[in-house]
Amino acid sequence: MSTYERRSHRPRPRSERLGAMNETPTRVYAEIDLDAVRANVRALRARAPRAQLMAVVKADAYGHGAIRCARAAQDAGATWLGTATPEEALALRAAGIGGPILCWLWTPGGPWQAAVEADLDISVSGIWALDEVRKAALAAGRTARVQLKADTGLGRGGCQPADWTELVGAAVAAQAEGTVKITGVWSHFACADEPGHPSIALQLAAFRDMLAHAEQEGVEPEVRHIANSPATLTLPESHFDLVRCGLAVYGVSPAPELGTARELGLRPAMTLKASVALVKTVPAGHGVSYGHHYVTEAETNLALIPAGYADGIPRHASGTGPVSVGGKIRRVAGRVAMDQFVVDLGDDLVRAGDEAVLFGPGEHGEPTAEDWAQAAHTIAYEIVTRIGGRVPRVYLGG
Numbered sequence: 001m002s003t004y005e006r007r008s009h010r011p012r013p014r015s016e017r018l019g020a021m022n023e024t025p026t027r028v029y030a031e032i033d034l035d036a037v038r039a040n041v042r043a044l045r046a047r048a049p050r051a052q053l054m055a056v057v058k059a060d061a062y063g064h065g066a067i068r069c070a071r072a073a074q075d076a077g078a079t080w081l082g083t084a085t086p087e088e089a090l091a092l093r094a095a096g097i098g099g100p101i102l103c104w105l106w107t108p109g110g111p112w113q114a115a116v117e118a119d120l121d122i123s124v125s126g127i128w129a130l131d132e133v134r135k136a137a138l139a140a141g142r143t144a145r146v147q148l149k150a151d152t153g154l155g156r157g158g159c160q161p162a163d164w165t166e167l168v169g170a171a172v173a174a175q176a177e178g179t180v181k182i183t184g185v186w187s188h189f190a191c192a193d194e195p196g197h198p199s200i201a202l203q204l205a206a207f208r209d210m211l212a213h214a215e216q217e218g219v220e221p222e223v224r225h226i227a228n229s230p231a232t233l234t235l236p237e238s239h240f241d242l243v244r245c246g247l248a249v250y251g252v253s254p255a256p257e258l259g260t261a262r263e264l265g266l267r268p269a270m271t272l273k274a275s276v277a278l279v280k281t282v283p284a285g286h287g288v289s290y291g292h293h294y295v296t297e298a299e300t301n302l303a304l305i306p307a308g309y310a311d312g313i314p315r316h317a318s319g320t321g322p323v324s325v326g327g328k329i330r331r332v333a334g335r336v337a338m339d340q341f342v343v344d345l346g347d348d349l350v351r352a353g354d355e356a357v358l359f360g361p362g363e364h365g366e367p368t369a370e371d372w373a374q375a376a377h378t379i380a381y382e383i384v385t386r387i388g389g390r391v392p393r394v395y396l397g398g
């Protein structure tokens with residue numbers, strides 16, 4: 001390796017560096033393209049033209065930022081918002097976000113009264129929850145909006161068919177006394193990301209039966225819904241009055257079998273970038289990172305990428321995670337550590353301060369979240385959602 005190449009390890013001057021602008025973080029940051037969020041909402045609405053669209057913004061909008069993404073989704077015609085926890089929904093209200101918001105993950109002693117006062121739609125899967133809502137409505141002196149959740153086969157949340165008659169009866173009685181208004185009947189798929197899976201037809205049939213029973217008992221829901229992103233994209237008969245889209249709103253494909261984001265007409269909203277922190281030459285036979293699972297074959301240049309599992313970079317992608325640095329895709333060399341990992345540049349000239357793109361839309365040859373999912377043996381949902389609180393978000397398309 002020449003003296004010239006060794007000298008090239010000096011950091012790129014600040015003025016030349018991407019990310020040198022004062023407002024742009026330099027270590028690692030996630031660019032969030034709100035125009036992409038809007039475009040995805042419009043694309044999904046076109047896929048489900050007779051249904052309303054709920055943008056699911058739980059888990060900080062799958063890591064993209066709940067408040068900014070909720071507003072962008074509303075701009076593009078999402079008429080509902082959805083969260084898992086009531087706290088997430090209350091945070092949206094605290095930010096001044098209006099419109100119907102459904103939250104579905106409740107525990108005894110939760111913020112029932114605050115939810116009623118904030119006019120949230122509260123999901124109820126059992127009698128105990130209905131009792132909590134009734135008490136909260138009486139305390140608040142107003143009617144609670146309640147959606148009855150049916151377990152049509154997922155075997156997670158929701159009311160079992162055997163208990164449905166009792167729950168519907170109790171909810172209808174509560175509606176008659178004025179404590180609750182039943183605004184929705186809903187359910188969730190187990191295998192919508194596997195088109196043709198036998199459970200899909202069984203769940204749809206069970207949903208129709210449970211819905212029919214509720215309607216016979218006098219329930220007139222504003223919205224009946226079961227479709228998540230994959231069902232919205234592949235199963236029009238599941239659209240009913242409302243589709244609940246999470247991952248697709250952020251432009252990520254729910255499963256490789258369904259096609260890439262581009263094939264699905266979606267634009268990935270998150271690009272995860274870092275600045276190369278250090279470049280150095282090491283001799284042949286040099287171990288790299290904890291455990292020395294990577295050993296250099298020849299003298300080579302190593303680049304330190306200052307992001308690790310504390311930032312949500314999966315440790316399971318040790319040795320495999322793809323990163324675009326200096327115009328080429330490299331693989332994580334050795335283990336991903338808490339705050340950093342290393343890539344082997346070979347003889348290529350890259351300098352500290354150069355940009356590394358971990359994933360993005362893929363339009364410029366950079367890896368995608370789906371590529372990281374494959375590298376880490378997980379799903380793209382987890383890749384974007386786990387990008388941690390230590391990683392600043394930089395919004396484009398404000």
Ligand SMILES: Cc1ncc(COP(=O)(O)O)c(C=O)c1O
Nearest residue numbers: 056188228229230244245246247
């Ligand atoms: C109840 C419920 N509805 C809808 C969604 C959105 O799913 P997706 O991100 O596949 O659109 C989720 C997310 O897991 C969910 O838990």
